Amino acid sequence: MKNKKLPGNVRDAALSILWAVENKQAYSNLLLHKTLEGHGISAKNRGLLTEITYGTLQHQMTLDYYLEPYLKGKVEPWVKVLLRLSLYQMLYLDRVPERAAINEAVEIAKKRGHSGVASVVNGVLRSIQRGGVRSFNEISDPVEKIAIETSHPAWLIKRWSEQYGMEKTREMALENNKIPPQTVRVNTVRATPAEVLEMLESEGLEAVQSELVPECLVVTKGQPARSAAFEKGFITIQDESSMLPVYAMQLTPGMEVLDLCAAPGGKSTHIAEKMEDQGALYSLDLHQHKVKLIDETATRLGHSIIETAVGDGRQGVERFGAERFDRVLVDAPCSGLGVIKRKPDIKYTKKEEDFDRLQDIQFDLLTQAAQLLKPEGILVYSTCTVDSQENRGTAERFLKAHPNMEKISVSLPEALKMKNTGFVQIFPQDFGGDGFFIAAFRKRPGSAQDLTNS
Numbered sequence: 001m002k003n004k005k006l007p008g009n010v011r012d013a014a015l016s017i018l019w020a021v022e023n024k025q026a027y028s029n030l031l032l033h034k035t036l037e038g039h040g041i042s043a044k045n046r047g048l049l050t051e052i053t054y055g056t057l058q059h060q061m062t063l064d065y066y067l068e069p070y071l072k073g074k075v076e077p078w079v080k081v082l083l084r085l086s087l088y089q090m091l092y093l094d095r096v097p098e099r100a101a102i103n104e105a106v107e108i109a110k111k112r113g114h115s116g117v118a119s120v121v122n123g124v125l126r127s128i129q130r131g132g133v134r135s136f137n138e139i140s141d142p143v144e145k146i147a148i149e150t151s152h153p154a155w156l157i158k159r160w161s162e163q164y165g166m167e168k169t170r171e172m173a174l175e176n177n178k179i180p181p182q183t184v185r186v187n188t189v190r191a192t193p194a195e196v197l198e199m200l201e202s203e204g205l206e207a208v209q210s211e212l213v214p215e216c217l218v219v220t221k222g223q224p225a226r227s228a229a230f231e232k233g234f235i236t237i238q239d240e241s242s243m244l245p246v247y248a249m250q251l252t253p254g255m256e257v258l259d260l261c262a263a264p265g266g267k268s269t270h271i272a273e274k275m276e277d278q279g280a281l282y283s284l285d286l287h288q289h290k291v292k293l294i295d296e297t298a299t300r301l302g303h304s305i306i307e308t309a310v311g312d313g314r315q316g317v318e319r320f321g322a323e324r325f326d327r328v329l330v331d332a333p334c335s336g337l338g339v340i341k342r343k344p345d346i347k348y349t350k351k352e353e354d355f356d357r358l359q360d361i362q363f364d365l366l367t368q369a370a371q372l373l374k375p376e377g378i379l380v381y382s383t384c385t386v387d388s389q390e391n392r393g394t395a396e397r398f399l400k401a402h403p404n405m406e407k408i409s410v411s412l413p414e415a416l417k418m419k420n421t422g423f424v425q426i427f428p429q430d431f432g433g434d435g436f437f438i439a440a441f442r443k444r445p446g447s448a449q450d451l452t453n454s
């Protein structure tokens with residue numbers, strides 16, 4: 001592909017991003033952000049670029065299934081990416097006329113390739129326009145069928161169907177291709193949700209208070225990250241499910257709390273808000289550059305109780321001392337399979353061999369957290385995945401190895417009160433938020449310090 005970019009052209013910018021994701025394993029969300037800032041894309045076209053980039057990635061396997069019968073002979077990989085993003089517009093975007101999608105694709109093919117490439121692109125897209133796309137009923141294997149229909153790797157569909165059954169798996173995979181809601185968390189130390197709603201409305205945004213988490217606002221129009229309310233520290237951008245683990249911690253002002261995997265600080269700042277900025281909160285993360293993000297957000301929000309540190313949570317006792325904290329949060333590194341809606345590349349990059357390693361890290365972090373906790377203190381374990389090995393599997397392994405820890409029911413906001421026996425698995429299709437897992441444990445009173453390490 002020639003490097004002859006078409007500045008300001010949305011489809012050309014989408015091709016650059018999708019090609020880098022395919023070819024250099026770049027992260028689509030980071031690249032999209034950079035491209036929106038630097039590719040001369042007008043404010044009017046920002047939404048369209050986001051939609052084409054994420055939509056094409058979300059439906060990639062389906063698009064390839066549709067393209068296959070029309071691709072006689074090999075095309076260069078970048079041309080296939082161009083065909084995918086053009087077909088995506090033709091099939092999924094009502095507001096883009098098919099003619100426009102095809103003409104743009106031909107122009108890009110000419111500029112980035114040559115007239116021969118343009119003619120192939122024109123031929124394939126016009127043939128699909130005339131002949132239509134094939135049905136999923138041609139696929140007899142049920143796992144393969146859901147995989148192609150929803151564009152998730154077959155191993156993942158198989159794994160989920162073993163964990164949750166076929167129906168739930170299909171529901172989840174279909175949900176993962178929807179546009180996620182835009183939600184923000186109100187900084188309740190500084191304002192009420194009603195006051196922040198007024199601020200946002202006065203800036204021309206539209207939002208409503210969520211019916212589930214009271215401090216969560218669902219923004220239906222405008223960009224909250226660019227608002228004055230954000231800049232002045234009245235809101236944080238956060239998914240609604242991500243707001244739940246902090247409820248499970250049952251916090252009160254004045255406690256001593258540790259957030260063991262804290263960056264970029266979404267939950268640490270929420271903890272500070274629930275503690276009304278009184279007490280002590282230590283926020284640890286492995287990476288210096290990520291810890292900086294916690295500091296920046298805490299400063300923007302005006303929270304004074306957060307003390308950040310760089311380090312390995314698996315050596316937390318050495319740093320902080322045993323049996324010190326009233327509450328410990330382990331919002332652990334995980335496969336991220338609950339956030340596919342926001343980061344569609346995850347479903348193509350994760351590998352089945354990742355899960356054992358992740359569970360070991362999660363288990364080690366929990367083991368350390370148990371030692372850091374005071375008797376009667378509460379430990380909350382959360383992940384943004386739906387994988388049961390990392391969730392229930394890790395939690396049960398932890399309980400088995402630590403008889404001094406007991407599972408307690410997960411405390412949740414009033415509107416979400418569901419009967420739970422200590423483990424809560426939220427699916428992306430439950431209320432439109434990310435998939436999340438939450439477990440809560442209490443250290444038995446008078447229990448000896450637990451030094452189990454395996």
Ligand SMILES: C[S@@+](CC[C@H](N)C(=O)[O-])C[C@H]1O[C@@H](n2cnc3c(N)ncnc32)[C@H](O)[C@@H]1O
Nearest residue numbers: 261262263264265266267285286312313331333
């Ligand atoms: C799911 S993210 C945490 C998100 C964060 N709690 C929030 O709400 O913004 C997991 C974090 O764990 C960190 N991490 C991974 N291994 C770690 C370890 N051994 N000790 C401490 N932090 C670790 C990663 O750098 C990553 O920032």
